[in-house]
Amino acid sequence: MKNVRKLLTTPISLIGIILILVYLVIAILAPVLAPYEDYDDRFDIPRDGFRAEPQPPSWMTDEDLSPGDEDWHWLGTTEGQYDIYYGLVWGTRTAFKAGLIVTFSTVVIGLLIGTIASYYGGAVDEVLMRIVEVFMAFPYLLAALTIATVLQPKLGKGIVTPMIALIAFGWTSYARLIRGDILSVKEREYVLAARVSGATDMRIVTRHILPNAIFPTLVIASMDIGTYVLAFATLSFLGVGVQVGYADWGQIINFARNWIPVLDKYWFIIVFPGVTISLYVLGWNLLGDAVRDIMDPRLRKPR
Amino acid sequence: MENRERILNVENLTTRFYTEEGVVHAVEEMSYQMDKGDTLGVVGESGCGKSVHALSIMGLIPSPPGKIEAGKVVFFGQDLLSLNENEMRKIRGNEIAMIFQDPMTSLNPVLTVGFQIMEAIKLHQNMGNKQARDRAAELLSLVGIPEAKQRLDDYPHHFSGGMRQRAMIAMALSCNPTILIADEPTTSLDVTIQAQIIDLVNNLKEKLGMSVIWITHDLGVIARMVNRVNVMYAGRIIEKGSVNEVFDTPKNPYTVGLLGSLPNPEATSKRRLYSIAGEPPDLIGKIQGCPFANRCTFVIDRCLQEMPPLEKLNENHEVACWESEKVEKF
Numbered sequence: 240m241k242n243v244r245k246l247l248t249t250p251i252s253l254i255g256i257i258l259i260l261v262y263l264v265i266a267i268l269a270p271v272l273a274p275y276e277d278y279d280d281r282f283d284i285p286r287d288g289f290r291a292e293p294q295p296p297s298w299m300t301d302e303d304l305s306p307g308d309e310d311w312h313w314l315g316t317t318e319g320q321y322d323i324y325y326g327l328v329w330g331t332r333t334a335f336k337a338g339l340i341v342t343f344s345t346v347v348i349g350l351l352i353g354t355i356a357s358y359y360g361g362a363v364d365e366v367l368m369r370i371v372e373v374f375m376a377f378p379y380l381l382a383a384l385t386i387a388t389v390l391q392p393k394l395g396k397g398i399v400t401p402m403i404a405l406i407a408f409g410w411t412s413y414a415r416l417i418r419g420d421i422l423s424v425k426e427r428e429y430v431l432a433a434r435v436s437g438a439t440d441m442r443i444v445t446r447h448i449l450p451n452a453i454f455p456t457l458v459i460a461s462m463d464i465g466t467y468v469l470a471f472a473t474l475s476f477l478g479v480g481v482q483v484g485y486a487d488w489g490q491i492i493n494f495a496r497n498w499i500p501v502l503d504k505y506w507f508i509i510v511f512p513g514v515t516i517s518l519y520v521l522g523w524n525l526l527g528d529a530v531r532d533i534m535d536p537r538l539r540k541p542r
Numbered sequence: 543m544e545n546r547e548r549i550l551n552v553e554n555l556t557t558r559f560y561t562e563e564g565v566v567h568a569v570e571e572m573s574y575q576m577d578k579g580d581t582l583g584v585v586g587e588s589g590c591g592k593s594v595h596a597l598s599i600m601g602l603i604p605s606p607p608g609k610i611e612a613g614k615v616v617f618f619g620q621d622l623l624s625l626n627e628n629e630m631r632k633i634r635g636n637e638i639a640m641i642f643q644d645p646m647t648s649l650n651p652v653l654t655v656g657f658q659i660m661e662a663i664k665l666h667q668n669m670g671n672k673q674a675r676d677r678a679a680e681l682l683s684l685v686g687i688p689e690a691k692q693r694l695d696d697y698p699h700h701f702s703g704g705m706r707q708r709a710m711i712a713m714a715l716s717c718n719p720t721i722l723i724a725d726e727p728t729t730s731l732d733v734t735i736q737a738q739i740i741d742l743v744n745n746l747k748e749k750l751g752m753s754v755i756w757i758t759h760d761l762g763v764i765a766r767m768v769n770r771v772n773v774m775y776a777g778r779i780i781e782k783g784s785v786n787e788v789f790d791t792p793k794n795p796y797t798v799g800l801l802g803s804l805p806n807p808e809a810t811s812k813r814r815l816y817s818i819a820g821e822p823p824d825l826i827g828k829i830q831g832c833p834f835a836n837r838c839t840f841v842i843d844r845c846l847q848e849m850p851p852l853e854k855l856n857e858n859h860e861v862a863c864w865e866s867e868k869v870e871k872f
Binding site for chain 1: 600602606631632633634635636639640642643644647648649650651652653661662665666710713714716
């Protein structure tokens with residue numbers, strides 16, 4: 240409890256916690272913050288016409304509109320008149336889903352492969368690590384793109400296809416990371432001491448080795464949650480992710496692509512989603528450090 | 543002497559490591575016996591096979607590259623080397639326990655001291671959490687840690703070096719082992735703490751009726767606590783026997799050299815400390831003849847050709863040296 244209190248009084252970790260909590264609240268309250276018209280397609284961003292030119296936030300224009308009107312856009316519209324505010328609010332749910340599921344799955348697969356390889360060593364290690372290298376030989380996004388393209392006809396557009404594609408090639412760095420850390424931990428004397436006291440392999444790995452080796456992986460993973468949101472957006476952009484108009488932060492940024500030369504005029508199409516993504520990634524990074532501080536007993540002070 | 547119970551019989555134990563540089567002959571044809579209540583000292587310089595011999599007994603030689611080539615380790619009539627991993631796991635920590643050189647690294651930093659002591663108890667004895675916890679507290683106070691109950695929830699970095707070694711000993715004692723193997727447990731502690739740990743182990747040995755194998759390169763420790771001693775050099779036992787016999791009338795030039803290199807506090811002259819000239823041999827590859835021959839002042843031609851076998855001088859003294867009758871302590 241003392242550690243929890245310490246976290247809440249350290250500004251850095253507090254900022255991280257608050258940021259993620261804010262996003263969590265936005266995700267939960269999305270139906271209230273940005274009411275939808277059609278329940279079946281609530282992730283579809285509503286459009287206000289089909290004109291190409293983005294519209295600035297309604298409160299900045301001279302038009303005679305008030306909040307609540309159908310044409311009122313808090314944060315303006317992007318190319319094709321997609322409402323930025325709606326997209327960002329509902330995109331929070333997409334970000335949590337994509338980030339957490341992809342990170343969790345890749346970490347689990349990476350941990351499993353890396354742990355088996357490093358603990359047993361020898362031929363097992365060689366074979367598994369060569370497999371990892373084969374996966375690593377492909378540029379990450381290119382590989383994910385290929386997988387997504389192959390899977391799309393079978394699974395259809397939606398968030399499942401890009402997630403599987405990201406998981407399939409995302410686990411390798413965790414496998415390597417945890418392998419390296421376990422290799423250094425497993426030679427320590429306390430592992431030998433555990434073996435001397437008659438502990439089984441399973442127990443030695445889960446109780447003695449992993450708790451000493453897992454922290455770098457967890458910290459990296461927490462930072463990657465934000466990165467996966469970006470990768471996810473990239474796949475959407477390339478047409479193998481979610482369908483056009485799906486509430487996804489990366490997608491909104493991608494709508495700004497054609498307006499790069501005139502961003503001084505249409506700043507709102509990049510600033511709002513950009514800030515949203517940046518703060519989300521920052522929040523996870525700070526939270527990652529905070530989580531390590533709670534979980535790693537080596538950082539605890541004596542009573 | 544007759545009614546003493548034979549608990550450990552190591553016969554012809556040979557352990558080698560197959561590395562890229564060659565075959566390391568870490569332990570060669572090691573044989574000794576141990577009776578209940580014995581405290582056996584194993585002395586020798588770094589890299590002479592003391593620790594490898596202990597790990598061989600425990601069945602913990604990393605394989606590959608290590609391999610126990612030959613020999614038997616008979617513990618209460620059962621050859622430990624013929625047991626499978628599951629059977630061996632029941633012996634480890636339960637019948638034969640071990641403590642290590644560096645208490646700073648042999649406790650897991652992310653687990654509480656209590657958890658680590660309770661681990662062996664829960665593995666080997668059918669005890670619930672509550673009972674195991676009580677037993678752990680009892681063990682901690684047995685090894686002289688005050689407020690044991692509260693300290694169970696401390697992490698190793700809350701303990702000082704001496705306290706960690708005490709906690710290690712508590713872990714090792716948790717299942718009342720028959721044999722405690724102490725692998726240089728005092729080397730990394732300062733001298734006053736060393737003395738406390740030695741006394742502690744001596745007391746516990748009496749109290750719990752354990753036998754102890756004490757591995758060290760510190761002859762002072764040996765003289766103080768053991769009754770039998772194996773002197774090792776280059777993976778072989780080159781002299782063994784009761785500690786009085788071996789220390790008073792050493793018959794192997796290496797043992798003589800070892801004893802001679804002890805500082806003598808009563809010496810008045812400003813003589814330099816004696817040291818054995820030369821280096822211990824590289825254990826890669828087979829050594830022709832006696833491994834000590836190139837450093838030995840008693841060397842004869844035969845030493846370069848043949849390794850002398852251990853020969854019985856009397857009931858309590860065996861030595862491996864062709865020239866043993868000429869060797870005398872100086």
